[in-house]
Amino acid sequence: MSVCRQCHADKFSTFVHTGMGMSFGLATKEKSAALFGPHVQVYDSILDFYYHPFWQGDSLMIMEFRLDGADTMHKRTEHISYIIGSGQHTNSHLLQVNGYLYQAPITFYTQKQEWDMAPGMSGGFNSRFGRVIESECVTCHNGLPEQVAGSVNKYTGIPLGIDCERCHGPGSIHVARISSGIAVDTANAFDYSIVNPRGLSTELQNDLCFRCHLQGINVLHPGKEFADFKPGQHIRDYWNIFLPRFDGKNDQFLMASQADRLVQSKCFIESGKISCITCHNPHVTVKETPISLFNKPCLDCHQLPQSTCTETLEVRSLQNDNCSGCHIPKSGSIDIPHVSISDHKIQIPGREQEKEDGKFTGLVALTDPDIEPVEMARGYLRYYEGFVSESAMLDSAKAWLERSRHDDLYDATQAHLWYLQGNMQGLLQMDVKMGNKVPDSWTAYRLGEALLQEGNYSAAANRFKQAVDQLPLQLDFRFKYASALYLDGQTEDAGKEFLFITRENPGYEKAWMNLAVWYINKGDVVAAEEALQNAVALNPDYLQARLTLTDLYLRTRQRTKAGVMMQYLLRYHRDEPLVQELNMRYRSL
Ligand code: HEC
Ligand code: HEC
Ligand code: HEC
Ligand code: HEC
Ligand code: HEC
Ligand code: HEC
Ligand code: HEC
Incomplete structure (x- = not known):
């Protein structure tokens, strides 16, 4: 970004004040939008812990403690390294232990100006200082990190905010060309050494923004990483994104759901040519975008003789005839408390609320209209694991799996289904069938679990070893491996593994x-x-x-x-x- 800035100072100067430009940073007093003081604390009444954020010199700390009357029964203080969230809605807090990145349990909500439990951590789900921050999370909220190979959440390099290359792709060739005097007349042609999203098809423009603004159930293809996607490509070549659909009412949405909501609106479906950049210039924050600029695209399509607004001018002028104020209204999100966001399903105000709460009708893959059955099955398994643990989801996965081709991915998905169903016999048969060849580390892990429950410790250790070989710094795999070794009587090796884990983390x-x-x-x-x-x-x-x-x-x-x-x-x-x-x-x- 500092290189791009040398020639594109205008873009840089506004971009750094956007939510994306400020999405991630070091936990400094300048970056933090939160209130502090001796009495600031959040109480988790279910686990009985208090949290107190404070500055120690220039370091942000969060202290966890428990009281019994006047006695402090427990005290743990962690140093906060990073703040995630620009502060337009929230500041959440991350700690880094020997490279491993975790989220702290409290968040500051800027719209209400108050501290509370972090999203997803209240109501008995407080993971304390242990919520693992995987690359899935970081690659939506930041520039691309440098992740340690074979780890889930260990990083050697963490950028400080979403940068130019996340939307324009790698820039070195472009810079080298311009520096050596080769330039394109961009008023008349594109410079193909760098991505200008304006020149992409509507679909690819949307893939670029949907990559981060379509929050659903992400299921990576085997061997692919979240960092692999580049601007100008299709998301479906790397992973699929699933969203649940309900009969009738669909007005409950996640925070990063602009894309999901937009694609449900008539404007999007019937025009076929709306993308996020129809209305947004991502280099300038929405806070500094005048209403007239947001009204313009509406009026481009909704001019006479096409249908225009049927609300009276009198009522509309009370709101400065701000089209989006009524048609893209602000409301709450279901995953992040205390914030209001814009509902991007452009519709006649209030229509959706009139409908009854709907029944779940199934998952849709918004990334791929021609999705393979095995991918649908994988979507249901992830939905079951991460969101709705009802056996109906497993039944759907099974039904899709029955229609799938029999290959490695089928076997891995079958093993995953049996694992979630608790079908250990199935897994043991799969163990025999697979022999020494396992498709991926998770399958090896699941087979190991079945062998462990069976009491076959040495075979279990071998399977866990396969998982560890593929992901040496996935410490949960390593812990299982060490435990199986221990149970198998290989105590010296087990001890070395436990020691490795405590040194590593x-x-x-x-x-x-x-x-x-x-x-x-x-x-x-x-x-x-x-x-x-x-x-x-x-x-x-x-x-x-x-x-x-x-x-x-x-x-x-x-x-x-x-x-x-x-x-x-x-x-x-x-x-x-x-x-x-x-x-x-x-x-x-
Ligand atoms: C040495 C000056 C220089 C640097 C550094 C530079 N650019 Fe450019 N950029 C230009 C010039 C000049 C043009 C217009 C001529 C051209 O593209 O050949 C341009 C054009 C562009 C375009 C439009 C291309 C098109 O086809 O419309 C984009 C997008 C762009 N730059 C992004 C970036 C990004 C991102 C970076 C940082 C990775 C960057 N530039 C670094 C000078 C620079
Ligand atoms: C690398 C992931 C990523 C990509 C790609 C991305 N966004 Fe964002 N965007 C975010 C995140 C994260 C935020 C919220 C940041 C915050 O406030 O902490 C955000 C915030 C925004 C905002 C509100 C912030 C403001 O100040 O206006 C707009 C508008 C926006 N994005 C539009 C777009 C558009 C349009 C595209 C596609 C051209 C796009 N984004 C691509 C991740 C991304
Ligand atoms: C698919 C991409 C994606 C993933 C994965 C994702 N987020 Fe987000 N998240 C977003 C976007 C985009 C926004 C901003 C939406 C807006 O401004 O309307 C957001 C909003 C937030 C906010 C509120 C930020 C603010 O102040 O506006 C927090 C906090 C947050 N996410 C934390 C996380 C954490 C922690 C994880 C991982 C456990 C995570 N997110 C995973 C895309 C993602
Ligand atoms: C969230 C995605 C996103 C990020 C981040 C981003 N851009 Fe862009 N950029 C776009 C889009 C979309 C366009 C096309 C805008 C249009 O024509 O409406 C664009 C166009 C451009 C152009 C083409 C010239 C023009 O005026 O249309 C340049 C140059 C450029 N960006 C530079 C940068 C630089 C420098 C940065 C980092 C400081 C940056 N961009 C960050 C999305 C982004
Ligand atoms: C690319 C063209 C395009 C843009 C931009 C656009 N629309 Fe539409 N819109 C359509 C089409 C096509 C329809 C469906 C046919 C119709 O009802 O006119 C539609 C339908 C609607 C409807 C009726 C929805 C329903 O469920 O019955 C409303 C309300 C609406 N648009 C408002 C807006 C507003 C407000 C904006 C700006 C924020 C906007 N549109 C931007 C093309 C567009
Ligand atoms: C038809 C116009 C239109 C389209 C298309 C559109 N937006 Fe928006 N967007 C708006 C308006 C209007 C706002 C509210 C601005 C304000 O708060 O003043 C907004 C606000 C936002 C915000 C700020 C946070 C919030 O929810 O208030 C984000 C992030 C965002 N849009 C992302 C996107 C993304 C990503 C896409 C593509 C999937 C998109 N938008 C498509 C008009 C649009
Ligand atoms: C004060 C809120 C408000 C504002 C401002 C507003 N609308 Fe509407 N709009 C409505 C309501 C309410 C309806 C439905 C009225 C009815 O029952 O027919 C509607 C209906 C529509 C329809 C659907 C017409 C049809 O085919 O049924 C379109 C298109 C539309 N508005 C576009 C716009 C555009 C474009 C703007 C900005 C120039 C705008 N609206 C400003 C409240 C508003």
């Missing part, structure tokens, strides 16, 4: 726990104690770690430390049978 509480058990069996109580303390500091409600640590304190006759543990256990977990037993041992110490 010190925030992985279950690896600390299992590492401690490994140390205890080796007789190294000092290392075990430290590992357990780490697990409990990360998660005060990690009961197994707390019980093991208390037991260890009692065995090593550390009465004071055991006392502090007992106080917590009796306060929060009095009914656990083991707690009473530990208490008796504590009293007699």
Whole structure:
């Protein structure tokens, strides 16, 4: 962007003030739009945690704590590295631990000027500091990141905001050409060394914006990545985007749903030539776009003799005859609380609300009108996993799968379906059928799970190893691999794996726990104690770690430390049978 700026200063100067130009940044006082103060806090009443954001010098911190009367029973403070969201609607907060990126549990909502739980984290879904920020998320909210190969959320380079190349494609050839004196008269022709979206077909213009503004169920093709798509290409060559449809009423929508709503409007369907850039100049923020510019495209199509507005001029002039004020009204989104966004389904105001709540009629793939049946099946599986866990979704997946060609993708999808149905016998048959060839890491993982449940630990370890070989820094795979090794009696190798995980990501509480058990069996109580303390500091409600640590304190006759543990256990977990037993041992110490 800094190179583009040298010659396109006009575009740069307005773009950096748009939501896209400010979509992502370092967590600095300049970037933050939030309010701070000693009394600012958010309370999660279900998990019983308080959150307090504050500045420590120039570093943004979020402290999590729990109170029992005047006593602080738990305190964990995390450093925030990045802010996601321009502040037009929200600021959300990300932390980075040894390269691994996570979302913090609280968000500042600028339209209401208040802090609250982050989207999706209230109502018992608080993942604390552990929501994994995958490339799916980052590639919609930022320039393209540098991701560590074989990882899910480890990055070596994170850009600071959506940049020119996200819409214009790689720019090096263009810059080199211009610098060596080759120029095109762009008033009369296109410069094919760089993408000018104006020159793309309506469909490809839309693919460019839909890539980020069509938030649905994304299902990647095997071997493809979210970072692979480039402007001027079709999304469907990399992944498919599915959206649920309902009978009648469809007016509940996600925040990034402009595309989904727009394609449902008569203007879009019947004209066949509307794209986002019919109305938007993405280099200039909507906040600084005058009504007259937004009215112009409406009037271009809705001039006499075509039908024009049937509302009276009197009523319309009360609202400055702002077409979109009535036809693209502001309303709430269902995924992000406390924000209002524009409903891009252009329609006669109020019509949709008159209908009854509709029944689910199925998923549609907005990316591909000629979608393969196996892809439909994959869409339903992801919808089931991520959104609506009803068995009807699995039935639909099964029905689509029955119509699919039998190939590797079929097998992988079949394994996925059986996994979600809990059909372990099916998976064990698949395990035999596949032999040493597994199509992808997730299939290997699912087969490993079935073998593990079957008690076949060594075969399970081999399958998990296949998953790990393909994604060495997917630490959940590694954790499973280590656990299977342990159960199989290969304890030395298991210990090394648990150690690797805690070194790679010190925030992985279950690896600390299992590492401690490994140390205890080796007789190294000092290392075990430290590992357990780490697990409990990360998660005060990690009961197994707390019980093991208390037991260890009692065995090593550390009465004071055991006392502090007992106080917590009796306060929060009095009914656990083991707690009473530990208490008796504590009293007699
Ligand atoms: C050294 C100056 C220079 C730099 C640096 C530069 N451009 Fe250009 N750009 C030009 C000139 C001159 C033109 C018009 C002539 C041409 O395209 O051959 C142009 C044209 C364009 C066009 C319109 C092309 C068309 O076919 O209509 C786009 C889009 C564009 N630049 C984007 C970018 C982006 C994105 C970057 C950064 C990656 C960038 N430019 C960097 C000088 C530059
Ligand atoms: C790389 C993903 C990405 C692409 C591609 C993209 N957008 Fe965006 N856009 C976003 C995100 C994320 C936001 C919200 C940023 C924020 O406010 O934090 C946004 C915000 C906007 C806004 C509101 C912000 C403002 O200040 O006006 C408009 C309008 C917009 N985009 C239009 C477009 C159009 C038109 C296209 C296609 C030419 C497009 N976008 C392509 C991700 C993208
Ligand atoms: C398909 C692309 C896409 C994905 C995936 C996606 N988002 Fe978004 N998100 C958007 C767009 C586009 C907007 C802006 C919509 C608007 O301004 O109307 C948005 C809005 C937001 C906002 C409100 C921002 C603001 O202030 O306007 C937050 C916070 C957010 N997303 C966080 C996330 C997180 C965290 C993830 C990953 C777990 C994620 N999003 C995944 C596209 C996406
Ligand atoms: C969200 C997508 C998006 C981003 C980001 C973006 N552009 Fe554009 N750009 C467009 C679209 C769409 C057009 C075509 C606009 C039109 O003709 O209406 C365009 C056109 C251009 C042109 C062609 C000349 C013109 O006036 O039409 C230049 C030059 C350009 N952009 C430079 C930049 C630079 C420099 C940046 C980064 C500072 C940038 N753009 C960021 C979408 C984007
Ligand atoms: C590319 C041309 C085009 C543009 C731009 C356009 N429309 Fe339309 N619009 C149509 C067509 C075609 C229809 C369907 C035939 C009809 O009802 O006239 C339609 C239908 C409508 C309807 C009736 C919808 C219904 O469900 O009955 C409304 C209201 C409307 N447009 C308002 C607008 C407004 C407001 C704008 C600007 C924000 C706009 N249109 C922009 C072409 C367009
Ligand atoms: C017919 C005109 C029209 C089309 C086509 C259109 N928009 Fe908009 N868009 C608007 C208007 C009007 C606003 C409200 C501007 C304001 O707040 O003043 C808006 C606002 C937005 C915003 C700001 C956040 C919000 O929801 O208020 C985003 C983001 C956005 N549009 C993205 C898109 C994308 C992506 C597309 C293509 C899928 C698109 N728009 C197509 C007219 C249009
Ligand atoms: C004060 C709100 C308001 C404003 C401003 C407004 N409209 Fe409408 N429009 C309506 C209502 C309400 C209807 C439906 C009236 C009825 O029941 O026939 C409508 C109907 C329409 C229709 C559908 C006509 C048909 O075929 O049934 C179109 C097209 C339309 N408006 C376009 C526009 C355009 C273009 C503008 C801006 C120049 C605009 N409207 C400004 C409220 C508004």
